[in-house]
Amino acid sequence: MHDPAPASRAVLVGASGFTTLDDLPAVRANVPALKSLLGDLVLHLDAGHCRTLVDPASPRQVSVAVRAAAQEATGTLLVYYAGHGLIDPGTGLLHLAVPDSDRDSVFDTTVPYDWIKRSIATSRAARRIVILDCCYSARAFGVQSESVAALAEIDGTYLMAAAAETAVALSPPDEPYTAFTGELLDLLRDGVASRSRFLDLDTVFDQLARRLQAKDRPRPQSLCRNSLGSWPFARNNAFQPPPEGFVAAPDIARALDAVRTVSVPVLAAQIGELSEHRPATATEMVHTALQHRPVADLALLFVALYQAGRQPHVEAALPALMASRSVQESADLLEQLLATPAEDAVITLLRLTAELKPAADTVHLATALIRIGLREHTTVLLSAFAVTRSLDDTLALTGLACRGELDELVEPVMHVLAERRPIADVIDLFQRLHNAPHPHHALALITAAARSRTATDTAEMITSLYRDGYQEIAEEIFRTGIGHRGPEHTGELIAALQKLRLTEAAALGRRLAIRNSTVSETILLITHLMAVGQHQHALAATLETARLRPGAEFVEITQALDVSPAHQHMPALLNEAARTSSPVDVAHLIQVLDEAGQSSDAEHVLWRTVRNRLPGDTGIMLDHLNANGSRFTDDLALRTLWRSHSPIDTAYLARALDTVLPAKTDLVCGIDDRSVADVAALVASLERLSAGIRTNRVLDAVVRDWEHHRQAHLVIALEERSLTGCARRLEQAARPSKDFVEKLAGLRGAQRETVWQALTFWWPRNGRPDRRQRTPSPHNHALYVVRDEDSVYGIAARYGVRWASIVEANDLSVPFLLTPGQQLRITFESEGNRFVPPPFPRKLLPERSHPRVRQLQAALKQSGYLSRWVVDSDYYGPATSEAVARFNREHRLAQGPSNGTDHVISHRGWDLLHRIAHGKLLLAQGLADGLDALPQQIPLGPTAADRQKPEKWFPARAGED
Numbered sequence: 001m002h003d004p005a006p007a008s009r010a011v012l013v014g015a016s017g018f019t020t021l022d023d024l025p026a027v028r029a030n031v032p033a034l035k036s037l038l039g040d041l042v043l044h045l046d047a048g049h050c051r052t053l054v055d056p057a058s059p060r061q062v063s064v065a066v067r068a069a070a071q072e073a074t075g076t077l078l079v080y081y082a083g084h085g086l087i088d089p090g091t092g093l094l095h096l097a098v099p100d101s102d103r104d105s106v107f108d109t110t111v112p113y114d115w116i117k118r119s120i121a122t123s124r125a126a127r128r129i130v131i132l133d134c135c136y137s138a139r140a141f142g143v144q145s146e147s148v149a150a151l152a153e154i155d156g157t158y159l160m161a162a163a164a165e166t167a168v169a170l171s172p173p174d175e176p177y178t179a180f181t182g183e184l185l186d187l188l189r190d191g192v193a194s195r196s197r198f199l200d201l202d203t204v205f206d207q208l209a210r211r212l213q214a215k216d217r218p219r220p221q222s223l224c225r226n227s228l229g230s231w232p233f234a235r236n237n238a239f240q241p242p243p244e245g246f247v248a249a250p251d252i253a254r255a256l257d258a259v260r261t262v263s264v265p266v267l268a269a270q271i272g273e274l275s276e277h278r279p280a281t282a283t284e285m286v287h288t289a290l291q292h293r294p295v296a297d298l299a300l301l302f303v304a305l306y307q308a309g310r311q312p313h314v315e316a317a318l319p320a321l322m323a324s325r326s327v328q329e330s331a332d333l334l335e336q337l338l339a340t341p342a343e344d345a346v347i348t349l350l351r352l353t354a355e356l357k358p359a360a361d362t363v364h365l366a367t368a369l370i371r372i373g374l375r376e377h378t379t380v381l382l383s384a385f386a387v388t389r390s391l392d393d394t395l396a397l398t399g400l401a402c403r404g405e406l407d408e409l410v411e412p413v414m415h416v417l418a419e420r421r422p423i424a425d426v427i428d429l430f431q432r433l434h435n436a437p438h439p440h441h442a443l444a445l446i447t448a449a450a451r452s453r454t455a456t457d458t459a460e461m462i463t464s465l466y467r468d469g470y471q472e473i474a475e476e477i478f479r480t481g482i483g484h485r486g487p488e489h490t491g492e493l494i495a496a497l498q499k500l501r502l503t504e505a506a507a508l509g510r511r512l513a514i515r516n517s518t519v520s521e522t523i524l525l526i527t528h529l530m531a532v533g534q535h536q537h538a539l540a541a542t543l544e545t546a547r548l549r550p551g552a553e554f555v556e557i558t559q560a561l562d563v564s565p566a567h568q569h570m571p572a573l574l575n576e577a578a579r580t581s582s583p584v585d586v587a588h589l590i591q592v593l594d595e596a597g598q599s600s601d602a603e604h605v606l607w608r609t610v611r612n613r614l615p616g617d618t619g620i621m622l623d624h625l626n627a628n629g630s631r632f633t634d635d636l637a638l639r640t641l642w643r644s645h646s647p648i649d650t651a652y653l654a655r656a657l658d659t660v661l662p663a664k665t666d667l668v669c670g671i672d673d674r675s676v677a678d679v680a681a682l683v684a685s686l687e688r689l690s691a692g693i694r695t696n697r698v699l700d701a702v703v704r705d706w707e708h709h710r711q712a713h714l715v716i717a718l719e720e721r722s723l724t725g726c727a728r729r730l731e732q733a734a735r736p737s738k739d740f741v742e743k744l745a746g747l748r749g750a751q752r753e754t755v756w757q758a759l760t761f762w763w764p765r766n767g768r769p770d771r772r773q774r775t776p777s778p779h780n781h782a783l784y785v786v787r788d789e790d791s792v793y794g795i796a797a798r799y800g801v802r803w804a805s806i807v808e809a810n811d812l813s814v815p816f817l818l819t820p821g822q823q824l825r826i827t828f829e830s831e832g833n834r835f836v837p838p839p840f841p842r843k844l845l846p847e848r849s850h851p852r853v854r855q856l857q858a859a860l861k862q863s864g865y866l867s868r869w870v871v872d873s874d875y876y877g878p879a880t881s882e883a884v885a886r887f888n889r890e891h892r893l894a895q896g897p898s899n900g901t902d903h904v905i906s907h908r909g910w911d912l913l914h915r916i917a918h919g920k921l922l923l924a925q926g927l928a929d930g931l932d933a934l935p936q937q938i939p940l941g942p943t944a945a946d947r948q949k950p951e952k953w954f955p956a957r958a959g960e961d
Helices: 024-037 060-071 102-109 113-121 137-141 179-190 201-214 252-260 264-277 279-292 293-305 311-322 327-337 344-356 358-369 376-388 391-403 407-422 423-435 439-452 455-467 471-484 486-499 503-516 520-529 535-548 551-565 564-580 583-594 597-612 617-627 637-638 646-662 663-670 676-690 691-704 708-720 723-733 738-762 792-800 805-812 853-863 876-888 907-925 945-949
Strands: 009-014 051-053 075-083 083-085 094-096 127-133 159-163 199-200 221-224 232-235 781-785 823-827
Touching: 009 024, 009 060, 009 738, 024 051, 024 075, 024 179, 024 486, 051 060, 060 075, 060 113, 075 113, 083 137, 094 113, 094 137, 127 137, 127 179, 127 221, 137 159, 137 221, 179 201, 199 201, 201 221, 201 232, 201 311, 221 535, 252 344, 264 293, 279 293, 279 311, 293 327, 293 344, 311 344, 311 738, 311 907, 327 344, 327 358, 358 376, 358 391, 376 391, 376 407, 376 738, 391 407, 391 823, 407 423, 407 663, 423 439, 423 455, 439 471, 455 486, 455 708, 486 503, 486 535, 486 676, 503 535, 551 564, 564 597, 583 597, 583 617, 583 646, 597 617, 597 646, 617 646, 637 646, 646 663, 646 676, 676 691, 676 708, 691 708, 691 723, 708 723, 708 738, 708 876, 781 792, 781 907, 792 805, 792 907, 805 823, 853 876, 853 907, 876 907
Parallel strands: 009 051, 009 075, 075 127, 127 159
Antiparallel strands: 083 094, 159 221, 199 232, 781 823
16 A cells, blocks of 8 residues: 555635624634644645635635635645535525525525535546535535435545534534544544554544444544545554564455355454455455345344444445345345444445336335335335436336335425426426326426426426427416415516517416415515516516406505515506507506506506507597596596696697597587687697697687687787698688688788888898887787795896886885795886897797707807707707797796696797896896996895895884884
């Protein structure tokens, strides 16, 4: 036996202090003690190649250290961990704790052992050793059942675990080290009295198991691949050289011949003697004994060899035992071993049976085991076979088991299959079982998979079921997920199906969830759908909630969403509903929202639909609302709608109503109470929507119901808006009336005179303006609503007029006290007001080009309504439109309701805008009219906010308090 090669790299990790878990002070001493032994005394490991981590800061720090060592190692890689072992309740897999780990959040605060195993699997090291001193450390074997403990592990790896997969490791409070590591340190430091110069891994493990068992402490576990257990691990410090002249010359031939006849104790002693010098011969003796000795002798031999630490020889010969013995003999041996200290061999025998025996023999052995009362071991045997063998073998096993006494155990086997086989195998096996006469087991398999697999796997199953015609079973999987996995899983499943473009299946799952979930589950489902980016399904779920659930529950759901993190998405959901949902669904949503007291949301959806959907869709929605008695289609509400909504909204609604409820359209477009400006704005909006027929009806109503002077004013208003066709039609319809002709001629004459005089002022023949020829504006005043910070002088300066003219026009007296909300008449045409606005240009409309747009933009900038960063152009674009709309709202010039939005600059607005711009220019230059001539004894007037301080302007008289 040669000197053990030094480990190329080693990583020693110890976690002793924890935030939420119990501290393990002894672990802090484990790491330095073990590192010192890995030096010259044992493995000759270079200190620079051994990295220690005590209380690592994060899981990533552990993973990075192991990965780096695994990449650098070429000879031996040793990974040691001491600390808390935790089990992820979702997967049942082992996780290694760090100081900040939390038992309630295992998956994202600990080091999954799978990380460690992946790094080791990719290492070039010839020998890989993992030592885990933590609770449940046998889970590192990679399975949740000891029956299949060595099926998927890494070749060239030796794993030593301090405790079984369901056991807890010990850290005695009065000892300097943990129980397992303390014994390991003593063993490496003191050695084992024998004639072997080195200790191999199997010897180290056997000695550890004996010592710990003698102290009644948890029995360690080991897993070895490719005979690494016989590799010399450390120098034996208790090596006893043989005496001079000693010759170990056992009679091997005689020993082999006597295997069948000698007593069990003698045979065990011979095997033990040969294992020191000729382990292969010792294994051959065990091989022969297991084939030919009676079953009763085999049980005694197992016990003797296990107690003597010769377990590797037994395990190496077990395949021959399974091949040579009958099913009944195997069952008898298993029953006898369960009552002996060699019960660990039972697991190995069951595993080998599952790996090597055909389906018929496995079923026979399982039947024999269940007859002697070993039901749990029977389930382990069948599950191991189903997980490890091919689908054909598994199908054969299921068919045989269903015919006999094992039928009741098939369902637990299906659960194990559903959890551990690849999802493609689960789908394939389901189809085979369903086509064979075992549909109930097929349903058990697919249902168990729906309860345990991820949303992606479940989506793949549903895809296959839909493709192959199992739609009812797919719906059952949905119900299983909804009932057992919760709304979060349902949301992820819907997202996975949508990603696979199974829109109908996703919609089916969504409907089932809404129909079968509680209120709280529905809220969580909608929230989770938005969280995973499925806003369309979240919207559909909201609509289905309104349609399928009682009104009270829908109110509770929407109120909960309002105070949840999903509140910020509610407007988006409502907008999406108005844009994409069916008209009937939108109408139902509006009605439910309105009945629930969420009238603002209902109105938002209504007008969003009216503005953005086709007239036919909107008409269907309105017809549905009308049929259900909605207040939105009430006659009185429609007749007065124009007072609260803009003309363009009224036009959209009228166009939609025309498709289904033309009588209601007459109410919306009624002209009885509207001003000329309002009707002109309505006609302009209808023309913008190409609703020519409805425009003609409005004009016909004007001809029929209005007086001639209002008709003439409407013609002028339409012409100012460049609606010459409408103006001409109205004029032709009203022309038979002589009174109308005279009124219209008078208005046009005054209009031409005003324009000509204004042009004469701005463009005189000699090229210079002549203020002596100034012509008054046709709009000679404006109404202003007083604000808190306003004073008489400030208002006068703003509009470029004399402050005295404001005082005279409004009959104000000293000290000119103003009240917020008070209306003032601002007179433009009085002595001393010398500014004349430029002529009003025609055909100046949004989204059109006009040479006078630049002049409009300049006035808007000077008045503060348009940013100076906007580039001047001839195009009446969005920025200019918004600035005009703000100006119209502020000065109550909007064509329609007082709070409406009008992007068109009117003649009055044009004059007022230029006066404000002129006033600001004068104020900036310090040349405001009357500034220097103000009498010092006359106050400029208090602001409106000063109305609460009258003593400032009315001082107390002498003798008064």
